[in-house]
Amino acid sequence: MSDQTGSESIAISVEPGNPSPLRQVLTSRLFLGSTVAMFLSGLGVSAAAPQIVLFLVKELGASLQLAGFFYLTSLAAPVAGYFVGRYSDRTGNRLGLFRLCAVAGFVGWAAVALSTSVWVPFVIAIVLLAFSGATASQIFAAVHDELDEKPHDANESVVAIIRMALTGGWIVGPVLGASVAAAYGLRIMLWMTAVCALLQIVPLGALKPAVKLQPQSASAPANHASLRAMLPLLTFTGLFVLVYAGEPVKYGFLLVYMEEHLKLSPAVRGAVIGIQPFIELLIMPFSLGLGRKLGNAGLMCVAAALGVFANLCFALWPSAAGMFAGQILMGGVWGIFMVLGIIVAQRLLPNAVATASAIFMSSTALASALGGLAGGLGVALLGLPNVFLLPAFFSGIAVIGLALIARAKSFGAY
Template sequence: MNNFFIAVRNRAQSVMAIDGFPIILLLNVFLGIANSFVLPFSSIFGIDEVGMTNMEFGIFMMISTLCGVGFSTYIGKLSDRVSDRKLILILCAIAGAIGYIGYAYSRNYYVLLAISSIFLGISASTFSQIFAYGREVLVKSKVPAKEIPLYMNILRVLFALSWTVGPAIAAYVLLYFGFKGMFLVAASCYIIVVGITLLSLKKASKKEMAKPKPKPTEATIPLRQVIFQPFIFVNLIAFTLISTATTISSLNMAQFVTKVLNGEEKHVGIIFSIPPVFEVPFMLGFGILALRVKSDNLIRLGSLLAFAYFATTFFATDIWHIFPIQILSAAYIAITSGIAITYFQDFIPNMPGTAMTLYSNTGKIGSMLGFLLFGVLSDTFGYRNVYLWCAIFAFLAMILLFALVRAKRVQFGSSSSINA
């Protein structure tokens, strides 16, 4: 046990010793708090506070998500063409602050839709830019390449930790200060991100800025040429399927527990509080495992765990069955939202912004599809069978990922890879 704590202490010291990386960790904490304040209460805000119908809220989320995907894709590609992504990170965070200040003071559907589509659409790239910046810091440091997945997982862990306390604090703020107070706190988090970035993140050196622009075979290649490389395209489909299943499952759980298993709201709260408790140690554990095991194999394990989670939930017949099953949820999420970041960045190491954007867009598109499919599936097949469909989506993702065992990764650094 002493050796374990010594190893943890040494690893923590090594993380803090990386020039610039502690600042990236801090930025991620504030970004995580802002997200954890807003996302859990978005449907309550839209339907109960603004007065949207379920259909209007679904359309609102769909348009906002599509705009976020569009902006993120463009900004991610742009960030890989510039010598210093600091300015882009600042602009994205400023857009987030403006967006949530607008949310605090407006209750007009169309004004909110414009704010969400434009300002929050732009700010959606903040997450990708922070992780891309973190990747660049690690690459420039003396961290061995094989240890980068571990450090990126540590970065993802801090984002997850923010979610363990953020929603509870947000509920308290909402109770005493309403949605206005809640959104102003979220905007303040983005303003803090801007301040820390301005004051603490180093600008690219003159030597780095003087480097020649990327060759056409690197950051300037057309985005469609990256996306439609078979290996990358199949991964995008697989991760979108997993994200879709995750979103549908999250929306369905409360209904499944209260209307099928005859549980109560307190049981729903317990169920949603279990995964974050296990996600952090799982993320650290899988990060360490990634030092010895190829990330490809861990990703396939994640898809297998996702399938096991949804299939097992489908067969649950009592409330207490759901509690231990949530550990499976924590395990697959730890992989598909932790290891997956480095996994995607390894596809195109010269384009970390594009790689992170592709990864985050699978989540956004999956969420959008999940919002649209949940109502259809639950109304047509019932709440229990929704998990059967989630299992089917996860199974398809697993088949796609296992089919890539012998597939060759494309390296976007030589003309041969582009013309292959």
């Protein structure tokens, strides 16, 4: 793969004679359908995520402490994702499993919307919603299979476009979810999430990928089942978890800090929260070109360092300017990680891309649980704003780890 300049855009063809990534997406039912499906996935889940504690407290009578424990159910997602990915790599049935996981999401969120007992959402989250999270990993595995048949420099940019659609859903979802909940109630908002989960199936319909993977025989080497083969992937994913663990800390306490300690106006608080995804989307198109120039691991090392400085801004710069600076830096973190992360994860386990995708994509659930626990304990021990020193420390560990990865021969050009 030839080096590109850092200003490369994903919509520009990399090589004369090859279609541009955007044209590839628009002319392929698989790629275009995957893009729409990922937007719907991000839209639905992000609409419900900020409202679920409120639903448990207001509709089901849970205490705040008990409702907070709901996020620990996300620990089931990496386990479910691993088994779905493993089965996908054995059978090659990417889109079939994607549809089953989407249906599981619809049934799960509908059951939560209909629940009248506080224990029901907890059980549903573990039994059904944990599997619904595997929809994205199956999509990215199917896209990888298709692109692998026709390799050229623009392929990674196709993945980036689809990944940007997922991020786009996460930008729109919280605003839409809050609006629907305010206008029609929390249960209707949960039904909207359920419908979004089911609608993911529509853009792809009954499509079967042109690339037919042969199911692994019992005697074939199961690379995805080997702990040694997965060790680089698990190491990389663990470092990603450390960086991502800062997000639940930030979303749990940044608004409180800005309102109660800094006394910022609602308009300023909203602008601070909204600037991160804006910066993220601006940076995403250029991440691939920078990754080719600096090395993906090297660039993500820089991104983790931005995470350190972002959290230090939150902790040590008590003003609106400090909050904006922190959020702008965090936009840089996720503008890089959200594009390159899935690409590197699949490269680290090339013979089992569905397993790799599932492990990496579901790691955000593990990071959320870790961050929620660290934030809860940290705010009790350190208070505000010093609690943000914890995610700065986590990101600092990730900087060291990614720097070592960037120099390790076993990781090659990853």
